Amino acid sequence: MKDVLLVKYGEIAMRGKNRLMIENNLIKTIAKNLKPLGDYLTTREQGRFVIECRNDKDIFDYDRVIDVVANILGVTAVCPGIRLEDCSIENIRKMALKHFKENFGEKNLTFKVETKRSNKKYPMTSWQISSDVGGYILNAVDGIKVDVHNPDVTIMVEIRNYSYIYSKIIKGFGGLPIEASAKATLLMSGGIDSPVAGFLSAKRGIEIDAVYFNSPPYTSDRAKQKVIDLAKRLSVFTGGIRLYIVPFTEIQLHIYDCVPPEKMTVFLKRAMLKCAEKIALKNGSLALITGDSVGQVASQTLQAINAIDSACSQLPVLRPLCAMDKQDIVDWARKIKTYDISIRPYEDCCTVFVAKHPETKPKRAIIEKIEAQIPNLEELIDKAVNITEFIDV
Amino acid sequence: MIYFDNASTTSVCDAAYEAAKLMLTKYYANPSSLHNFGLEAENKTEEAKSIIASSIGASPDELIFTSGGTEANNTAVFGITQAYRRKGNKVITLPTEHPSVLECFKQLKERGFDVLYAPIDDKGNIIINEFEKMIDDDVIFVSIMSVNNEIGLIQNTDKIGKLIKDKNPETIFHVDNVQGFGKHRLCLKYIDLMSMSAHKIHGAKGCGALYIKKGTKLKSLIFGGHQQGSVRPGTENTPGICAMGAACREAYKNIDENLNKVKQVRDTLYDGLLGLDGVFVNGDNKNSSPYILSLSFKGIKGEVLLHSLEQYGIYASTGSACSLKAKKRSSVIDFLDKSRADSTVRFSFSAENNTEQADYCAQQIKKIVPVLRQYKRR
Missing domain, CATH: 3.40.50.620 (HUPs)
Incomplete structure (x- = not known):
């Protein structure tokens, strides 16, 4: 498991052949602007960028990194979260619970789990993953309720090459x-x-x-x-x-x-x-x-x-x-x-x-x-x- | 380059540079350390203190070092008013003081003191008989600057001090002598506190001193170790202090010679501009320090003239550099004559200047001013 920042970008996806070049430019800008903050690595991951500390011992300074990355034009949102190498449903459950507890403690609140599965070979569907993980958290934490329409907290699970869990979305300027x-x-x-x-x-x-x-x-x-x-x-x-x-x-x-x-x-x-x-x-x-x-x-x-x-x-x-x-x-x-x-x-x-x-x-x-x-x-x-x-x- | 902005700051003289270097490289120990290396550093700073004390006619234990003039002024104003608060509630200053005094007095007002401003005439001189009437038993503190930083006007601190002490011997008299230190001799007889700064006399920035007459009570504003009798704790700025000592020795050794030299520079510039229309001297010609010449040029923005001179390598100032960032107009001149404030340039000298520079500067001004007057807002 590793602390990461997921970077979402918007309108690029529509731009056909230019897409790769524009993505590369954007990655370069992110890397350039992050350089003064420390040794961060930015990689591509199926329609997202992922920022992590190159050195496992370094601490991810989320506040500063988010401030820099969310300001870069073209970035629609950034999401602080974790990346799992072990994508088994057991590990996802466990880590989603840990993420929930660390970020929201044991307050009375409503929540839901939402899954995006771009790795279509994964043995479970998005809906199955969401209900499995949601049920696991619901059982493990006292006083919380599920609300799929208007929850206080949405735990996001993304199954890509790796799996990602996050719950906060900080908007960028977009464009x-x-x-x-x-x-x-x-x-x-x-x-x-x-x-x-x-x-x-x-x-x-x-x-x-x-x-x-x-x-x-x-x-x-x-x-x-x-x-x-x-x-x-x-x-x-x-x-x-x-x-x-x-x-x-x-x-x-x-x-x-x-x-x-x-x-x-x-x-x-x-x-x-x-x-x-x-x-x-x-x-x-x-x-x-x-x-x-x-x-x-x-x-x-x-x-x-x-x-x-x-x-x-x-x-x-x-x-x-x-x-x-x-x-x-x-x-x-x-x-x-x-x-x-x-x-x-x-x-x-x-x-x-x-x-x-x-x-x-x-x-x-x-x-x-x-x-x-x-x-x-x-x-x-x-x-x-x-x-x-x-x-x- | 012609540097006529010495009231803002000066170049560091060789003696000061060598003294600082010695403290940075050889005697870098903490003067509070118990070992003999620390003692050596302490001795060096004590030596500097002795030089400054004997230069101004004080004893070394009447001095504390500060980070500069602003801290010295703050320490004087708040240190005294806190210590003597029970004795009375009135404090007096001039409306034309440096911001590091004026802003302190604004604070005092917020803290409940009765803040009075002594009246001045149209040239900036204190109106002495009206000031006299203000001194009563309730006045605990008076702060008056010796040499005005913007216009160079000298207040007669002997006369003012005697008058204060005659009317109320318990009133504490502080003199902001940042612009006079090392340039004009000052008698400490009636003065209880006096602020000094090193970088106005070719010492380093970040160091100043406050003279506190023996027996004067002062509440310290910051707390920490036992350095400087706990009045101003913190490891001493030994390079700055020793540079100040060296600069001070040079300044007082040559005080008369320097004054004469600067007077010639000032007069050369002034005389060189006599043929130019619409130039006014701010302050009182009879009563001013030759180290500062504040001129207003009719129909010209001081800032534009300053930048024009800069193109010829001549550096002067509008108002005082301290308040430049706030885009305040020269506050003293504003107070004396609003119409002139915007068109004022301050030339301030040191013994490093010479009459050729002043002459060249006058020539350039005479060339520039008519052109600037031609291009004005229509």
């Missing part, structure tokens, strides 16, 4: 595991929204690279560090992120010199999209992602989004938060633990020169016309992109 072939580039500020947009996209299997616009001396290295920390936090879910840091000061000051104050943010955002698109095309991204939520600030009215979006000519811009309320975004940010990083007080470049009364309904045609008259803008953008550096977190 799809990251697929290396589908990449998008996220425009990331230090704010609350963009990391959530990145997370929600990653949750649909999109591999994320991120772009940050650095405006020293108007933004500080601490603001940059904040974004690096946000990227690191996001990488917990994805297994790794490449963060591009675009030197944006020159572009920003140039735009300041050339456009009316109330329209400035729109031009800044267009310039950012242009930079990001160039980087995205180089790194093989198929889309850009922003944290825009319609109507949240002046540059996120539908008119503003319309006026900004045309800056990007070759790639679609995904806005996964477009219809979300601020509170829902904040809730997500708290859930994925980016919130506390996002609220660190360092200013990012969007807010430095923001006009006192920004225009809320910019017209796309006018914006484009003014932009065409800004001298050297394309050159400055090319220059910035060319000297952009990246870090892998």
